[in-house]
Amino acid sequence: MFPESANGYSFEECSATAEWLLSQIQIRPLVGIVCGSGLGRLAEMLKDQRTFNYSDIPNFPQSTVHGHAGRLVFGTLKGKPCVCMQGRFHLYEGYSIQKVTLPIRIFKLLGVSTVILTNAAGGLNLDYKVGDIMIIKDHINMPGFAGNNPLNGPNDERFGIRFPSMSDAYDKELLQLAQGVGAELGYGNFLREGVYCVLGGPSFETIAECRMMTKLGADAVGMSTVHEVIVARHCGMRVLALSLITNQAVMNYDSQEKANHEEVLETGQLRAEQLERLVTTMVTRIQDHNSA
Numbered sequence: 171m172f173p174e175s176a177n178g179y180s181f182e183e184c185s186a187t188a189e190w191l192l193s194q195i196q197i198r199p200l201v202g203i204v205c206g207s208g209l210g211r212l213a214e215m216l217k218d219q220r221t222f223n224y225s226d227i228p229n230f231p232q233s234t235v236h237g238h239a240g241r242l243v244f245g246t247l248k249g250k251p252c253v254c255m256q257g258r259f260h261l262y263e264g265y266s267i268q269k270v271t272l273p274i275r276i277f278k279l280l281g282v283s284t285v286i287l288t289n290a291a292g293g294l295n296l297d298y299k300v301g302d303i304m305i306i307k308d309h310i311n312m313p314g315f316a317g318n319n320p321l322n323g324p325n326d327e328r329f330g331i332r333f334p335s336m337s338d339a340y341d342k343e344l345l346q347l348a349q350g351v352g353a354e355l356g357y358g359n360f361l362r363e364g365v366y367c368v369l370g371g372p373s374f375e376t377i378a379e380c381r382m383m384t385k386l387g388a389d390a391v392g393m394s395t396v397h398e399v400i401v402a403r404h405c406g407m408r409v410l411a412l413s414l415i416t417n418q419a420v421m422n423y424d425s426q427e428k429a430n431h432e433e434v435l436e437t438g439q440l441r442a443e444q445l446e447r448l449v450t451t452m453v454t455r456i457q458d459h460n461s462a
């Protein structure tokens with residue numbers, strides 16, 4: 171089955187981690203940010219930082235992937251209190267899906283009401299170019315089809331309901347705000363809106379798999395984010411998610427191209443500044459909501 175399947179953290183364990191963090195910091199974050207592969211510089215935009223290595227936080231898993239520093243950073247973005255994961259967890263690291271998504275529940279217990287997730291993704295849509303930023307409007311959860319869902323196991327109503335809807339996973343108001351801010355910043359010719367398909371990884375996709383995902387309506391493919399979105403929505407936080415298209419998925423048998431993590435990290439560096447500007451400008455404009 172899946173690693174440590176259905177072994178989540180209890181509400182009390184999550185609360186203990188959140189209370190430990192709250193006892194060390196002055197600020198109360200309203201926005202939670204997750205940095206994708208190679209996109210960790212975003213955390214450096216925070217002012218008056220207080221940083222924790224994941225290894226020092228009770229119950230936290232460790233980052234094992236190059237391009238994911240493994241630090242939780244608290245601070246403000248233009249005065250707005252934020253918490254930022256400089257490095258996320260992935261299923262292929264061998265963690266249970268509940269462990270992968272634990273920080274999202276911690277965000278909730280810290281007082282976060284809006285989550286902004288970023289990721290690096292392969293472009294499936296033939297119109298997409300490397301360096302495009304895709305605002306995620308919907309997802310296809312492949313591990314979910316196989317029964318690997320972060321909400322598996324007993325449901326604790328203190329987090330959320332047993333059967334949460336996902337037709338409203340990506341907040342429409344935040345999506346429009348991202349479009350508006352992107353247009354203002356002059357990102358019109360590389361800002362997209364599309365469907366993200368998550369796979370388990372860590373192997374990249376075959377050509378046949380990429381063709382299949384395109385037929386299913388996916389515009390980009392990656393190995394993260396969706397589990398975090400499900401957990402965030404389950405506990406009532408609003409979600410905005412952005413994919414940086416770091417490489418073109420290989421769709422042709424004649425192609426000599428091969429997906430590789432180095433290219434993913436390099437593209438991250440090229441577009442990091444624009445992505446940072448988009449996220450920071452958005453954060454300053456977000457209206458605070460207590461729940462979705």
Ligand SMILES: O=P(O)(O)O[C@H]1O[C@H](CO)[C@@H](O)[C@H]1O
Binds near residue numbers: 206235288
């Ligand atoms: O989704 P993030 O964390 O950005 O990372 C992406 O980059 C890695 C592959 O290069 C995979 O982990 C994929 O999911």
